[in-house]
Amino acid sequence: MYIYLSIYLSIYLSIYLFYLSISTEKKSIKETNISSCSDNNNIHVDENKYLDKKTNDNNDDDDVTIEDEEGNVGLNEIKPFPRTNQMSFIAGGTFMMGTNKPVFVADGEGPERKVEISSFYMDVHEVSNAEFELFVNSTGYVTEAEKFGNSFVMENYLSKPTLDNVTDSVMAAPWWLSVNGANWKLPEGNDSTIRDRMDHPVLHVSWNDAVAFCKWSGKRLPTEAEWEYACKGSLNQRLFPWGNKENPYNKHWMNIWHGEFPKHNTGDDGYVGTNSVTMFPEQNKFKLKNIIGNVWEWTSDWWDVRHSTDFQKDPKGPPDGSDRVKKGGSFLCHKSYCYRYRCAARSQNTPDSSASNLGFRCASSKPPPGVEAIH
Ligand SMILES: *[C@@H]1O[C@H](CO)[C@@H](O)[C@H](O)[C@H]1NC(C)=O
Ligand SMILES: *[C@@H]1O[C@H](CO)[C@@H](O)[C@H](O)[C@H]1NC(C)=O
Ligand SMILES: *[C@@H]1O[C@H](CO)[C@@H](O)[C@H](O)[C@H]1NC(C)=O
Ligand SMILES: *[C@@H]1O[C@H](CO)[C@@H](O)[C@H](O)[C@H]1NC(C)=O
Ligand SMILES: [Ca+2]
Ligand SMILES: [Ca+2]
Numbered sequence: 001m002y003i004y005l006s007i008y009l010s011i012y013l014s015i016y017l018f019y020l021s022i023s024t025e026k027k028s029i030k031e032t033n034i035s036s037c038s039d040n041n042n043i044h045v046d047e048n049k050y051l052d053k054k055t056n057d058n059n060d061d062d063d064v065t066i067e068d069e070e071g072n073v074g075l076n077e078i079k080p081f082p083r084t085n086q087m088s089f090i091a092g093g094t095f096m097m098g099t100n101k102p103v104f105v106a107d108g109e110g111p112e113r114k115v116e117i118s119s120f121y122m123d124v125h126e127v128s129n130a131e132f133e134l135f136v137n138s139t140g141y142v143t144e145a146e147k148f149g150n151s152f153v154m155e156n157y158l159s160k161p162t163l164d165n166v167t168d169s170v171m172a173a174p175w176w177l178s179v180n181g182a183n184w185k186l187p188e189g190n191d192s193t194i195r196d197r198m199d200h201p202v203l204h205v206s207w208n209d210a211v212a213f214c215k216w217s218g219k220r221l222p223t224e225a226e227w228e229y230a231c232k233g234s235l236n237q238r239l240f241p242w243g244n245k246e247n248p249y250n251k252h253w254m255n256i257w258h259g260e261f262p263k264h265n266t267g268d269d270g271y272v273g274t275n276s277v278t279m280f281p282e283q284n285k286f287k288l289k290n291i292i293g294n295v296w297e298w299t300s301d302w303w304d305v306r307h308s309t310d311f312q313k314d315p316k317g318p319p320d321g322s323d324r325v326k327k328g329g330s331f332l333c334h335k336s337y338c339y340r341y342r343c344a345a346r347s348q349n350t351p352d353s354s355a356s357n358l359g360f361r362c363a364s365s366k367p368p369p370g371v372e373a374i375h
Contacts, residue, residue, distance in 0.1 A: 108305025218368030233284035254293030261334035
């Protein structure tokens with residue numbers, strides 16, 4: 001009897017594990033404490049301001065080829081295009097990377113280590129749908145979520161027909177659903193659109209997609225160290241880019257989840273979903289917007305949770321790995337569950353993963369043609 005039972009159980013278990021390995025093979029979303037969404041109820045979109053910027057930054061006097069950091073010519077020979085993002089000059093210096101007061105020890109938030117960063121440039125804003133569309137229109141680029149035919153969205157943001165079509169979810173975070181047809185153009189599945197939020201961050205871009213976009217625009221992804229240096233400004237041991245208080249001057253400085261996670265999002269900061277990349281105040285002296293909150297941002301580093309405390313200059317992360325580092329938390333992060341909207345916090349996904357709360361911004365060692373840097 002016991003023998004039968006244990007044989008039965010082990011067969012059952014192997015079938016189950018086989019099923020699991022199949023269902024996670026195509027795409028794995030390893031970071032389970034994230035939250036996602038999309039917002040159709042945004043009242044704060046300042047589209048005109050954004051479009052003005054696009055016109056002002058337009059610069060097409062002559063044809064040039066754009067080179068990336070290594071001097072490689074980008075995808076084909078591209079013409080200068082209307083830049084909708086600006087870059088901020090990040091004056092180099094030395095800072096303490098990581099924290100000695102980690103909230104998530106398992107994430108490798110600590111220990112603090114001394115790191116020197118050379119001066120570089122960082123996008124002021126997260127990359128928007130409008131910019132990503134320029135890239136797609138001029139290159140015909142197809143994102144990984146489009147190739148896979150699905151991407152991850154948090155259930156609260158899906159319509160009934162889309163929900164009825166869902167077959168897969170993330171086991172450890174069952175509110176994360178694999179949605180057929182979800183991609184950057186259809187962020188909540190085939191009955192959604194980005195047309196009402198072209199100035200919001202592009203979603204459902206994998207690490208590989210982000211690298212392709214940055215390369216095309218004559219930039220690159222920031223390293224984790226650069227990203228964290230830019231986030232911290234000169235405030236080393238603080239939680240947020242501006243200090244330790246979440247709402248100084250009784251103002252909201254970022255878009256996160258307010259209310260009870262994952263049941264109810266009150267939208268106290270004005271947004272239940274994403275916000276325009278231009279909204280919310282500049283978060284620190286580098287004039288960066290939404291560096292924490294709104295969407296998670298890919299960095300170029302491989303993921304590891306062990307760090308050397310030796311002094312390092314311009315570290316580029318581990319030589320290899322299976323996941324890439326993302327930083328900054330998102331509009332789906334709540335203190336009770338994903339208190340990762342802090343400069344030292346970090347998380348990871350496989351380079352082909354995509355989700356409705358994950359985007360990016362680019363960096364470069366010198367500003368590419370057509371970009372006027374803010375000092
Ligand atoms: C991209 O191409 C489509 C189809 O031609 C067009 O409707 C859209 O305005 C273009 N987007 C940008 C940002 O130029
Ligand atoms: C349901 O999923 C299939 C692919 O499996 C897709 O073709 C179809 O558009 C989806 N329907 C909805 C309503 O999302
Ligand atoms: C979404 O997919 C379903 C098929 O599953 C189809 O009936 C419906 O027309 C599609 N909606 C759009 C807007 O394409
Ligand atoms: C998710 O958050 C919970 C509660 O904060 C924590 O106990 C758990 O370790 C986290 N899981 C991961 C994968 O970070
Ligand atoms: Ca919010
Ligand atoms: Ca962000």
